[in-house]
Amino acid sequence: MKSESDERAEQLTRRQFVAASALGGMAVAVGCRAGARGNWEYLTDGQAGTLAAICDQIVPADQFPSASQAGVLTFIDRQLIRHFRGHQDAYRDGLEQANAMSRNRFGLDLADASEEQQLELVSALEHESNAFFELVRTHTLEGYYGSPRHGGNRDAVSWRMLGLEEPPLLGRAQYDLRKGSPS
Amino acid sequence: MKQVNAVIIGAGAAGGVVAKELAVAGLSVVLLERGSWYTANDCRKDDLRNQRTTVLGNAFGPDDDRNPRIVVNSKGELHTFVPSEGPYSNNAACVGGGTLSWGAQAWRYMPQDFKMRSTYGAPPGSSLEDWPISYDDLEPFYEKAEYEIGVSGDYADDPFHPPRRRGLPMPPLPPGREFEILGPAAKRLGLHPFHIPMARNSVPYNGRGPCMRCRWCCGFACEVDAKNGSQNTVIPVALSTGNCELRTECMAKEILSDDRGRARGVVYFDAHGHLQEQLADIVIVSCCAIESARLLLNSKSRLFPNGLGNRYDMVGRNLQGHQYTGALGYFAYDTYDDIGPGADIAVCDYNHGTPGLCGGGMLANEFVRLPIHTIDRLPSGTPGWGLAHKKAMRDWHRRTIAIIGPTQQIPTAEARVTLDPSVKDKWGIPVARIQGNCHEHTYEIGDIQAERARKWLLEAGAIDTRLLNQAQNAEKLTRGPDANKARSLSNHSDVVPAGQHQAGTCRMGNDPQGSVVNRTCQLHGVDNVFVIDSSVHVTNGGFNPALTIMAVAYYASASLVRNWKGTGFRS
Numbered sequence: 084m085k086s087e088s089d090e091r092a093e094q095l096t097r098r099q100f101v102a103a104s105a106l107g108g109m110a111v112a113v114g115c116r117a118g119a120r121g122n123w124e125y126l127t128d129g130q131a132g133t134l135a136a137i138c139d140q141i142v143p144a145d146q147f148p149s150a151s152q153a154g155v156l157t158f159i160d161r162q163l164i165r166h167f168r169g170h171q172d173a174y175r176d177g178l179e180q181a182n183a184m185s186r187n188r189f190g191l192d193l194a195d196a197s198e199e200q201q202l203e204l205v206s207a208l209e210h211e212s213n214a215f216f217e218l219v220r221t222h223t224l225e226g227y228y229g230s231p232r233h234g235g236n237r238d239a240v241s242w243r244m245l246g247l248e249e250p251p252l253l254g255r256a257q258y259d260l261r262k263g264s265p266s
Numbered sequence: 267m268k269q270v271n272a273v274i275i276g277a278g279a280a281g282g283v284v285a286k287e288l289a290v291a292g293l294s295v296v297l298l299e300r301g302s303w304y305t306a307n308d309c310r311k312d313d314l315r316n317q318r319t320t321v322l323g324n325a326f327g328p329d330d331d332r333n334p335r336i337v338v339n340s341k342g343e344l345h346t347f348v349p350s351e352g353p354y355s356n357n358a359a360c361v362g363g364g365t366l367s368w369g370a371q372a373w374r375y376m377p378q379d380f381k382m383r384s385t386y387g388a389p390p391g392s393s394l395e396d397w398p399i400s401y402d403d404l405e406p407f408y409e410k411a412e413y414e415i416g417v418s419g420d421y422a423d424d425p426f427h428p429p430r431r432r433g434l435p436m437p438p439l440p441p442g443r444e445f446e447i448l449g450p451a452a453k454r455l456g457l458h459p460f461h462i463p464m465a466r467n468s469v470p471y472n473g474r475g476p477c478m479r480c481r482w483c484c485g486f487a488c489e490v491d492a493k494n495g496s497q498n499t500v501i502p503v504a505l506s507t508g509n510c511e512l513r514t515e516c517m518a519k520e521i522l523s524d525d526r527g528r529a530r531g532v533v534y535f536d537a538h539g540h541l542q543e544q545l546a547d548i549v550i551v552s553c554c555a556i557e558s559a560r561l562l563l564n565s566k567s568r569l570f571p572n573g574l575g576n577r578y579d580m581v582g583r584n585l586q587g588h589q590y591t592g593a594l595g596y597f598a599y600d601t602y603d604d605i606g607p608g609a610d611i612a613v614c615d616y617n618h619g620t621p622g623l624c625g626g627g628m629l630a631n632e633f634v635r636l637p638i639h640t641i642d643r644l645p646s647g648t649p650g651w652g653l654a655h656k657k658a659m660r661d662w663h664r665r666t667i668a669i670i671g672p673t674q675q676i677p678t679a680e681a682r683v684t685l686d687p688s689v690k691d692k693w694g695i696p697v698a699r700i701q702g703n704c705h706e707h708t709y710e711i712g713d714i715q716a717e718r719a720r721k722w723l724l725e726a727g728a729i730d731t732r733l734l735n736q737a738q739n740a741e742k743l744t745r746g747p748d749a750n751k752a753r754s755l756s757n758h759s760d761v762v763p764a765g766q767h768q769a770g771t772c773r774m775g776n777d778p779q780g781s782v783v784n785r786t787c788q789l790h791g792v793d794n795v796f797v798i799d800s801s802v803h804v805t806n807g808g809f810n811p812a813l814t815i816m817a818v819a820y821y822a823s824a825s826l827v828r829n830w831k832g833t834g835f836r837s
């Protein structure tokens with residue numbers, strides 16, 4: 084049976100593909116090559132599933148979306164061939180190691196493990212593979228709280244969560260704040 | 267290419283002012299800039315890619331692919347950094363330089379800031395010195411900068427403000443919520459809070475409208491062009507004279523000199539990567555402290571085997587910036603008003619006059635903090651990830667106030683820029699190497715400033731605080747993707763924090779053996795080369811430096827124009 088997060092990752096992959104196709108020629112060509120690279124620009128589907136499990140422990144779902152639900156995988160994936168390309172090896176090795184740790188402990192791929200097991204594993208990762216964990220932690224939080232245009236923080240969900248006006252109010256009447264004016 | 271009267275390298279804060287002053291005086295000018303000309307139309311508010319938060323790179327240059335630098339830590343280990351990494355000490359590369367995307371705090375230094383050595387004596391091991399010019403020499407030029415660039419603010423409540431002939435041309439923006447919270451608290455502590463002077467239109471000025479108070483200011487270009495830099499003030503005036511030609515994406519390689527030891531012009535790579543030669547009667551170096559030193563050091567010739575103006579090994583020394591420290595306060599209610607630019611209240615009570623301390627610095631509230639900035643600035647003890655972190659983001663993002671300030675650094679001769687003997691940039695030009703540190707007393711003062719900031723926040727009702735001092739900054743650096751590099755480097759205590767406020771590398775002075783330029787920014791020993799930018803600062807004040815950089819640029823230009831006689835100088 085598929086775990087919830089696995090399904091989520093898959094759903095996301097499907098949605099990604101639709102979105103990518105909508106972008107036109109280039110993106111469709113990428114989609115057609117599918118294979119091990121799936122519908123990601125850099126990650127394989129397997130890597131994406133592992134990464135989704137880790138990201139969703141860093142920013143779990145509550146009444147607001149989790150990291151992967153908000154598009155953080157898209158953010159990291161896109162940047163792995165752009166600004167984060169220097170971290171490709173770290174991701175490749177780190178994800179493999181995380182998955183190996185999971186198979187060791189639970190006999191399951193990390194993506195197939197239960198929520199509790201994933202939390203246990205990510206906590207272990209923080210101690211045993213700190214450099215990789217910090218890398219993913221930082222990128223996840225940057226994607227989740229950064230600008231929507233990069234694929235994470237889809238629909239500005241995190242900004243709405245923090246109570247920031249979205250779209251922001253521009254050209255507001257600043258004079259409300261003057262001394263003595265009604266506020 | 268046609269020979270011109272003056273070639274200016276770097277269209278930033280200083281270069282823009284000099285271009286305008288010379289072009290208006292009738293000199294023919296070529297202004298070279300390695301970056302592009304962005305306008306308000308290119309303005310893009312990207313939390314991850316701007317000049318302050320560089321997760322995905324700098325928005326206004328230089329790019330990571332072509333411009334490495336080497337940083338040497340105190341153990342002598344070398345690390346390569348690209349512009350989007352902190353220890354690189356980037357400012358910007360575009361028309362306007364740092365002043366396109368700056369926070370626009372437009373401070374005058376205080377009279378003591380020009381007389382640090384005679385005020386305090388030089389701590390052993392430091393290179394603390396007096397400037398050869400005084401506040402009074404610069405006062406008329408501060409005023410000119412305030413009026414031509416456009417500064418809003420109000421000094422009425424600042425008892426420490428030095429004498430000035432005229433008020434500021436624009437009133438301050440109305441106070442934000444943080445001002446209302448911090449102002450009364452500062453007064454209860456006996457401090458003297460007032461409105462930060464800002465190069466930002468509060469009312470229509472100079473043909474452009476006022477600030478519309480958006481969330482994204484410091485680090486970003488302004489979409490309504492209400493933020494004033496050299497790109498929307500002096501540079502357009504220079505171009506409108508018809509005497510100034512601006513060439514963008516042109517990277518200066520070296521200054522040429524002749525057999526008599528005078529400069530002939532500049533060799534540069536144009537936008538297509540072709541090598542070009544621009545001959546000129548005078549050459550003005552305005553590349554900002556690190557790159558100006560690099561350019562001089564790269565300008566070697568028979569008469570100047572160690573670089574132009576570097577006979578006494580002074581070029582590149584005394585690199586300094588500011589030691590930024592302060593505190594973060596957590597409040598029981600929303601302090602966030604989403605009204606830019608955010609920073610609006612300051613005190614100058616701590617710049618000078620504390621017994622036992624060699625100076626100090628201004629303290630002010632910080633620019634609007636974006637969600638990305640809160641991630642690692644939650645109350646201590648908050649987990650770094652998971653549901654607790656997410657909830658803490660919700661609890662605290664709108665309930666913090668940060669007070670920080672630029673502590674004046676005590677310079678040392680060992681903090682310096684040299685050329686790396688092997689690493690070159692994408693044009694094949696040897697890159698800058700940064701090493702050494704400011705005097706350790708700087709860090710003591712910085713820590714005291716942080717405590718002062720904390721006290722102010724507590725008085726204002728903060729229910730919890732967190733210091734943003736040296737140790738905390740180092741802790742922040744040991745998280746994140748570059749933790750390993752950072753750990754071995756420990757930016758804030760190991761190598762001089764130069765950064766956006768970098769200065770000092772071509773010190774101004776009367777003694778040719780102890781300085782690089784004279785009191786009018788003319789290179790000792792080479793009468794047709796001038797360094798006019800942050801490099802000439804002997805000390806860097808306890809304030810953001812750009813208004814002083816511009817005032818010095820007006821001052822030096824005035825002297826240059828006064829002494830100009832056709833193709834040479836009166837001597």
Ligand SMILES: Cc1cc2nc3c(=O)[nH]c(=O)nc-3n(C[C@H](O)[C@H](O)[C@H](O)COP(=O)(O)OP(=O)(O)OC[C@H]3O[C@@H](n4cnc5c(N)ncnc54)[C@H](O)[C@@H]3O)c2cc1C
Nearest residue numbers: 276278279280300359363364369370371518799800810812
């Ligand atoms: C995000 C940010 C916020 C800031 N906030 C403030 C603030 O609130 N208040 C304040 O006072 N200061 C602030 N600063 C700092 C301020 O911008 C700098 O102190 C100031 O711009 C330095 O002026 P400069 O003339 O020395 O150099 P710059 O303005 O940096 O100009 C130098 C120019 O030379 C060009 N150049 C360099 N080398 C070459 C070469 N070889 N060939 C051709 N061109 C070259 C560069 O591309 C650059 O455009 C801020 C800076 C940044 C980035």
Ligand code: SF4
Nearest residue numbers: 477478480483488606
């Ligand atoms: S806060 Fe004002 S000056 Fe700054 S970018 Fe926004 S509108 Fe422009």
